[in-house]
Amino acid sequence: MSQSYQALAQPCQFLYEEKRSTFTAVLTPVQSREDALRVLKNIKQALPGASHYCWAYIVGNAAQPKLVAFSDDGEPSGTAGKPILNVLTHRSAGDCMAVVVRTFGGTKLGAGGLVRAYGASVSQALDNAQWREVVPQLSLVVEVPFAFEQKIRLALDGQGAVVDDVEYADGVSLYTTVAYSKYESLQDHIRLLTSGQARVRPLDDK
Structure with a gap:
């Protein structure tokens, strides 16, 4: 799908x-x-x-x-x-x-x-x-340390992904939606930007 x-x-x-x-x-x-x-x-x-x-x-x-x-x-x-x-x-x-x-x-x-x-x-x-x-979309949450928030926002924007919501706790959780076809490349890019300190997962994946 x-x-x-x-x-x-x-x-x-x-x-x-x-x-x-x-x-x-x-x-x-x-x-x-x-x-x-x-x-x-x-x-x-x-x-x-x-x-x-x-x-x-x-x-x-x-x-x-x-x-x-x-x-x-x-x-x-x-x-x-x-x-x-x-x-x-x-x-x-x-x-x-x-x-x-x-x-x-x-x-x-x-x-x-x-x-x-x-x-x-x-x-x-x-x-x-x-x-x-019709371009199928995937809802994601990106969990990162505070220091990477701006970099991640720019990375998401570069993939046409809009930040729908943000939560601040021990770190930052950015809720977004991206085309399925861009998910893997976005995931790899974010991990590279954060030296593996980010967690990117679909919202239905606990």
Whole structure:
């Protein structure tokens, strides 16, 4: 979970048609299962009366997701939810809920046709998507003797780490947040600056 990744930044949608059936792909940023279920409920209310509301979501980095789920919502097994999820994964669509609202046009598409239609609707919606970069952060505490406080503050600033809080006791404890990718180099740098007199640890590491 330490690598930066792209995440959906704004909702978007695309209307795909196949043999008079319509497939409206609605993409929405989500960060939890609860977010995804809320989105699904809202879409059902906004677009009532459809034949199927098939969906898939990825929470977190699409390459190493925290959560994934999908549903065929009554379509033949494997023809809707999984193809939607496959497209999201292939396109690295992190923190994304995709709901495809199908209105039946009177002509059956067959399993292969459904897979293509659901996948294509989401893929073309993703062509219009806007993205943001998510840089996972790590909360740290740096414990040092008083004499090193200013040096450590400068070192943290040089890594883009903001000091959130400070405690003074036998020494100084600086609470900060830094990108995961910079943690090891920052740790090494601080130990070098203090000749090994500093302790750098994640806040959840006692």
